[in-house]
Amino acid sequence: MPNPSLTRIAQLAATITAEVARIDGILAAHGLPSPSLDEDAPPALPDEAADAQDAVLDAAAELNDLLREPLSAIYEHGGHNNNVCLQTIARFHISAMVPAGGRVSYADLAARTALPEQVLRRLLRHAMTMHVFREPEPGMVAHTRASKALADPAMNAWLRIGTEEMWPAAVRMLDALQKWPGSSEPNETGFSLGHNTSESIYGVIGGGGPELAVRFATAMAVYASRPEYSPAFIVDHYDWAALGPDTRVVDVGGAQGHVAMALAHGHANLASVLVQDMAVVVAGADAGVPAALKSRIAFMPHDLLAPQTVVADVYYFRWILHNWSDKHCVLILRAQIPVLKPGARIIIQETCMPEPGAVPRWKEKALRMNDINMGAVFNARERTVGEWRDLLAEADPRFVLKAVTEPKGSALGILEVVWSATD
Template sequence: MATNTSIPRIVHLAAIIGDSVTKIHEVLSAQNVPTPSFDEDTPTSLPKEVSDAQDAVLDATAELFDLLLEPLTLVYKYHGHNNSVCLQAIARFSIASIVPFGGQISFADIAKETGLSEQIVVRLIRHAMTMRIFREPEPGIVAHTQASKMLASPVINDWLKVGSEEMWPAAVKMPYKKWPGSAEPNETGFSLANNTTESIYTIIGSSPERASRFSNAMEVFAARPEYDPLYIIDNYDWASLGPTQVVDVGGAQGHIAMSLARRFENLNILVQDMDKVVEKAELGVPEELKGRVRFMAHDFFAPQTIQADIFFFRWILHNWSDKYCILILRAQIPVLKRGTRLIIQESCMPEPGAVALWKEKDLRAEDLNMGAVFNSRERTVNEWAVLLKDADPRFVLKGVTEPKGSALGIIEVIWDGVD
């Protein structure tokens, strides 16, 4: 990537890194926050005030690293399938939970605990160490880093298992030729990897162990700071609506609904989801929210039966191809009144170069994951607009808000049909 000045690109990148690190250090010092470290007890996130400098230094260091590699080495680095081999073993044998917090253990003892040979344990863990997962404080001895200590959590280990046991096998089976252009959820890489004609919903749902593991993985994924409920609470003017009936379509056990109801007393929220999801959900509603947060079993492909002022879809439509998203949207039409709103909280894919490259890379990887597992995709703002129009021209896109730091945009849609 050339610049318009005579300064060599690598020198320019080094200057960006130096300036950005200085800014980060100044903020950390002012807030008395420890500097980043791989030590197992180091804080896991940086203050929001350094996010721009963080983006700059991450992109610049990555570009500088890539510039200094030969092309074949660069491609090999990104090929990286052996990273998944290593991570799969760590998850499958719960290796992180074997290493004591604040202590250490030998490769030989890990081999005894897992039933693996010492040779393969050494090879796997030393490969993990190149990714900053575990460390070897002295020859033959393993201790935690920040990342490996995190993986000792059973819930986070389940997240890693889903990535390596469910997502990775699906990704390498992407059906480019077998089902080109398919919109069906059972014609996916996941279907091929599981040697089935069923969708992920059927396969995962038929195994309590896999279902529990997948649920834990989604819990970990959604708990990341960029999915904080505060983004939808703080960046949409719920208070100005007056008394408002909201239907949270596919709202699971009401986590977001209860967060909204706590903040805004003008909201009454009905959470709709599958019967087995909402069966006992009322038990989790705090006393002060009872009557304002309720639950109802409902299939969002079936015609909607509840009238409301707002229908809220959070992180639902990205699981489905356009064909099925259109069916979900059209299913709401029977009860819509002129001026009824749909609030859709979903990822809005950026145009190339519009966000930090390290973030864009993660988004594009997630887009491929959705294709491999669900035959769905992430969408740009323009693609959301086209999807809404295809569902019904009376769905009018009023505006899109993309809060800084949030993984999800807020898409506001108005129903412009007759009552």
């Protein structure tokens, strides 16, 4: 029995300690080695260790979920069967149907979603095994920390994009690699096959109407709410003040301007920040700009691959280039050249992939998951600092990588690139 005087995490730790000791005793009695990751290690524990094994795995999984924030925990669980119940939750906005601090019946949820009650019960009980919702009494559904987070419309948009746009891409990635060997094209991907289209994801979003475009932009903005993706890193860890007064910034691919607004708010010397993105994304975005910033924030429809037409001091790319293959990144960088002044900056805020074992394993696992996702959806990839340097040199030797900053706690590095041409 759990000791009620202990906190929940201490109870879980005690369970793990006690049950691991039981497993060790059983293995010793049978003269068997301890579990190992070696390729020749025994594949399974003896049958009499099954109860202890179950207790350890359940306690470890709950402890893992308690010690990680909800989005990280949900993402970790992304298997194909797991995604069925997560997709259901996202598509029908089920988290928003469950009252905070209260509960609702399966029957009520079934009526509101028009799904058969027995099917919905099976799906939600599966989600509950991942600590998304709980059943405090038979037939009733209540929130956990994760399900309550998904009640936020932005969080729900993030989950829906993941389960309805990204998931079909992942399961067709290998098919795309075999159909189009060595392709760099964004419309020759797992996403294209998974969605039965000859378009890239950009074409699908652009042609899917404003609802899909805004959902995608909202889902991406969710990451700004996660500590490791906070706009504070680019606001506080790049010396914007050194650029001088009346600095003009173009936020290329800046969605609805959430980072642009943070920059303008944090640095008075930024005279203007122009956000460029697809027309369906920036349409109406100015309505979300606070009155105090409206004179300094503007929006402009723009195609990333088209020649840049706006003269500025800084061209800022946040989490944009990892969506593109090397071939297209080169084209995007070259598209800025017609308006670049000597000394103009290209600020790239992107993941800097580590060498194997250079960061904690769970962090490396998440980075490599993202890397595979880029391949499935965009025919793109995450890059090391060396690969970023090579990419810039391929685009034009006058792109000089001046500095790389990787702020502690940030998921994204900051690459400062200076245009070294003379007039």
